[in-house]
Amino acid sequence: EAGVAQSPRYKIIEKRQSVAFWCNPISGHATLYWYQQILGQGPKLLIQFQNNGVVDDSQLPKDRFSAERLKGVDSTLKIQPAKLEDSAVYLCASSSLRGGGSYEQYFGPGTRLTVT
């Protein structure tokens, strides 16, 4: 079974530029998550999709961040314009919520963003 795919793996941009990240979840997983992980910290959820609908985007900085999952499969996360504090690893995860409340999530390798 193929894992969660993300691209690019690394990106360096200047502040005020825009950037986009792509994620392809595990086949059949209805739920997709985008996390931001700042160096030395745990992942922080930015947005959660169930199929192509948003379940939780309470911690997404909506003035600069946007995400979509138009066909309920792959997803893109965009930052426009980027700030220095956006330097982090952006992780995509997917899950197939099972009965009984299992929350196992499968993570991609992440995209390391550096904003200069």
Added chain:
Amino acid sequence: TQLLEQSPQFLSIQEGENLTVYCNSSSVFSSLQWYRQEPGEGPVLLVTVVTGGEVKKLKRLTFQFGDARKDSSLHITAAQPGDTGLYLCAGPGSSNTGKLIFGQGTTLQVKP
């Protein structure tokens, strides 16, 4: 607000030593998970503990869920360099949507 606090934040030990990592909260969680993350990779699930007082073993790793389901621990016996990485505990958010709340992580370095 649900928070998970891990301690210590950083641990550097010699191969063969034992160690324990703690994950604490003031909130009750229905379950807690432990993930390991290696540099340049995403977190990988190690175990899920569901029942208060539950103990699970994964080779040299022992995971325990507190009786009150507010805390968990990870104990590694005879650590090896391959155990090096970031250990994260996580629990489901109160909204029951599948969202996970992560601790800030414990960085473990095992020196040969």
